[in-house]
Amino acid sequence: MKIYTKTGDKGTTALFTGKRVSKHHIRIESYGTIDEINSFLGLVRDQEIDSHSKKVLADIQNKLFTVGAILATEPKKENRLKIPRISDEDIEFLEKEMDQMNEELPEMTHFILPGGHTTVSYCHIARTVCRRAERMISYLNENEPLPSNLLSYVNRLSDYLFVLARKLSKNLQAQEVKWIPEKLD
Numbered sequence: 001m002k003i004y005t006k007t008g009d010k011g012t013t014a015l016f017t018g019k020r021v022s023k024h025h026i027r028i029e030s031y032g033t034i035d036e037i038n039s040f041l042g043l044v045r046d047q048e049i050d051s052h053s054k055k056v057l058a059d060i061q062n063k064l065f066t067v068g069a070i071l072a073t074e075p076k077k078e079n080r081l082k083i084p085r086i087s088d089e090d091i092e093f094l095e096k097e098m099d100q101m102n103e104e105l106p107e108m109t110h111f112i113l114p115g116g117h118t119t120v121s122y123c124h125i126a127r128t129v130c131r132r133a134e135r136m137i138s139y140l141n142e143n144e145p146l147p148s149n150l151l152s153y154v155n156r157l158s159d160y161l162f163v164l165a166r167k168l169s170k171n172l173q174a175q176e177v178k179w180i181p182e183k184l185d
Helices: 026-045 051-071 075-081 088-103 118-143 148-171
Strands: 012-014 020-022 111-113 177-179
Touching: 026 051, 026 118, 026 148, 051 088, 051 148, 088 148, 118 148
Parallel strands: none
Antiparallel strands: 012 020, 111 177
16 A cells, blocks of 8 residues: 555645545644654653553544544544544543652642753643644634534643643653743833
8 A cells, every 4th residue: 555645735635535635734743743742752651651641642642643533634524433532531640640759749839840861841832732633623612513522632732731741840850840920120
């Protein structure tokens, strides 16, 4: 099987249903950004991090393929194609992981500047890409309603990535730099 089809040479691509849309369609932008997050999560997972975090990230990467499949399918056709779903349990899983990590972290008193270690920075990049995906999916949802917990999952994932970045900072003994605004005269 060849990877190239030449069907996108004129600036369109096919959804799972076969419907062709422009490559800049918000649906394509949305699942393309999910794919971007997935790639960054692979980069974080390839770093020297604890095995539990690696496993959780691999599980999340699999869920992100589900998110991408949902986004690549016209809402009216989802049931016919038997697209997997994001469940409330998937969201609760992220929340439980955050709660466990937060138990070991110092209380946050200020915003934190991204950085301190390359691995932590990769995690923050994934978080910000996740926020961008959330904005795109929110816009798409206004025009073509999506499953209600899809946006919740992506929102919770960005929160998870923030807490993971803090955990990685602690594990890697990287300094968290607090953002302290300059005082105006």
